[in-house]
Amino acid sequence: MAFSKLTIGRMLDWIRACIDKGIPAPTDAEIQEHFGFDNVERARTLLAELADRGAITIQRVNGDRVGITMGRKSAAALIGVGRPTPTIKTPQPPRTKPRLEIMREILARRTREATASAVKASKDDTASQAKPVAATPAPLVAPAAIGKPAPRRQINFDVDAPIYEVLVAEAEKSGIAPGRRARERFLSTFDVPAKKPLISAAVAAAAVERGQPLHEFVAALIQIGFAEHKRQSTAGDQRL
Incomplete structure (x- = not known):
């Protein structure tokens, strides 16, 4: 390649x-x-x-x-410089749109799907609180499927120079390789944790509605929660 x-x-x-x-x-x-x-x-x-x-x-x-x-x-x-045999890849059809535009469309579609999923989950929670739900026995799991990792596939793609420079800058701040940072950014659009705690679709949808980057929105939520924790702790000490 x-x-x-x-x-x-x-x-x-x-x-x-x-x-x-x-x-x-x-x-x-x-x-x-x-x-x-x-x-x-x-x-x-x-x-x-x-x-x-x-x-x-x-x-x-x-x-x-x-x-x-x-x-x-x-x-x-x-002498002895052997070129490794390249992996045979299935030819891809010619692209009719720039790669960056295609990636933006994919990210936009995933964001819409995450928002719709969060709204549906909220409606389901409201409905479940309104009426009791009969307990459903847990499904039987085949022994062969226990502990079996999900299959993984490899994706290789190029990005424009400005995007690459942003990934390099973010990677240097985090002390990781640019490729790993690109993988984390890509997986975040699917609610798949990249060796970090999972962020729910509802939180991701709220960040999109506010027009904030996900990491900034989550950091703001943490600060709000911590402030409320301190306020409740102080109120409890005063009652004692």
Whole structure:
């Protein structure tokens, strides 16, 4: 899979900086974490592509990478540089809309669905309080399904440079890789926790109605709740 010009340029700048400082080139694991790749094979594919272009030379001893230099040195220096077999992807139909516009439409649709779900849940809660509901026995779960993780699929897509810069800035503040930050932002539109507490659809819908980013809205709710907690604690102490 080809890499964007931005990714290739950043990788070359990183290698050049390591050479200028006299420190070892980044490892495959460090490259994977830095760019948010799903596996180290993507990091090795990126280095192999740069070597194929003649931008770098990968020095190997007994098949192990021992160093990287800028430019193509000689044919002998490239012996053992194997390009990992790329994963075969199903060809996608040509896009008729810009990628950014498509992503905005998806986010808008997910927001509408979350709002509708919150309204429906609120109506169901009101109806359940108005009349008693007969207890329903818990459904039987097949033993094979217990503890079985849900299947996962991989999604790879490019974003425009301004969006990428925003993700990089947010990732630096959080101390994580840009790819991980992009995954958290994407999963937040589906009410799927990205290693963080789940935020209900009702809260997300309220943030949309207020026109506030979700994290700012949640932070404001926490401050309001804490202030009310202090007020009630103070009132209880005064009654005593």
